[in-house]
Amino acid sequence: MEISALTRSVVKRNHAVISPDGYINSNVPGWTNCTVNVIINEQMGANLCQTLIKFKENGQLTGSTKSSQVFFYIVCGGCTATVAGETKPLEKGQFVYVPVNCEYLFNDAPGGTEILTFHKVYEPLEGYQTPSVLFGDAANVPGPSYLNDDALRLQVLLPDDLSFDMAVNIFTYDPGGHLPMVETHIMEHGLMYLQGQGVYMLDHEWYPIKKGDSIWMAPYCQQWFTAMGKEPAVYIYYKNVNRFPTIV
Ligand code: UGY
Ligand code: MN
Numbered sequence: 001m002e003i004s005a006l007t008r009s010v011v012k013r014n015h016a017v018i019s020p021d022g023y024i025n026s027n028v029p030g031w032t033n034c035t036v037n038v039i040i041n042e043q044m045g046a047n048l049c050q051t052l053i054k055f056k057e058n059g060q061l062t063g064s065t066k067s068s069q070v071f072f073y074i075v076c077g078g079c080t081a082t083v084a085g086e087t088k089p090l091e092k093g094q095f096v097y098v099p100v101n102c103e104y105l106f107n108d109a110p111g112g113t114e115i116l117t118f119h120k121v122y123e124p125l126e127g128y129q130t131p132s133v134l135f136g137d138a139a140n141v142p143g144p145s146y147l148n149d150d151a152l153r154l155q156v157l158l159p160d161d162l163s164f165d166m167a168v169n170i171f172t173y174d175p176g177g178h179l180p181m182v183e184t185h186i187m188e189h190g191l192m193y194l195q196g197q198g199v200y201m202l203d204h205e206w207y208p209i210k211k212g213d214s215i216w217m218a219p220y221c222q223q224w225f226t227a228m229g230k231e232p233a234v235y236i237y238y239k240n241v242n243r244f245p246t247i248v
Helices: none
Strands: 015-018 026-028 031-040 049-064 068-076 078-083 086-091 094-098 103-107 114-121 134-137 149-156 166-173 189-195 197-202 205-210 214-217 223-228 233-240
Touching: 015 031, 015 197, 031 189, 031 214, 049 189, 049 214, 068 078, 068 086, 068 103, 068 166, 078 094, 086 094, 086 134, 114 166, 114 233, 166 223, 197 214, 223 233
Parallel strands: none
Antiparallel strands: 015 214, 026 031, 031 049, 049 103, 049 114, 068 094, 068 114, 078 086, 078 103, 094 134, 149 166, 166 233, 189 214, 189 233, 197 205, 197 223
């Protein structure tokens, strides 16, 4: 028998593991006929926001970005996205990057469609233009091996271009594949598992993780992962990049 007093979720000073069993929905103005879970945001101590939206019948998201850019990724199902006047159908694995000060509408989504979002306050860079709207498809993004390890593959979804101050990547680990070292870095992460399972080490604590789970890693949260099970483990993750790293 499951016991409802237990969860794998934890929220700590410099990391969090959020499993879907503890989701409580938020009402977001303009996002209608859908459930919204704010999985990571500044209330937690983070500098990013990550949400998961699940559509019911006739769900839609309308609004406009302000000082934050938003990356929308179709986890399952599909929809029609209209961003800055450009309309495209989106299905599983496809995405759209919505820059600051930009209107958007997501509709025509069958019930059960899930969209993951990453939000970050945009930091302009002198001499570079603010990025424009970008539609893409993870299926068309190459996944070269990571640090010469064929058990690990990394897909970089946004252009490697200084005008962007956030990266969104998909990391695939074959069973038994693992990060080649414990990472200790200033960049922050938000992530969600799209497939598989494994064990994440965060700040020297060990967590079993599986599809549907999300993780927040604050700057300098030490991190390592190994995939377990019979299928590759896959997560999509956010990282802040390309800006002067300190005010000191
Ligand atoms: O890009 C990264 O820092 C990545 N290797 N980190 C991670 O997957 N935890
Ligand atoms: Mn990292």
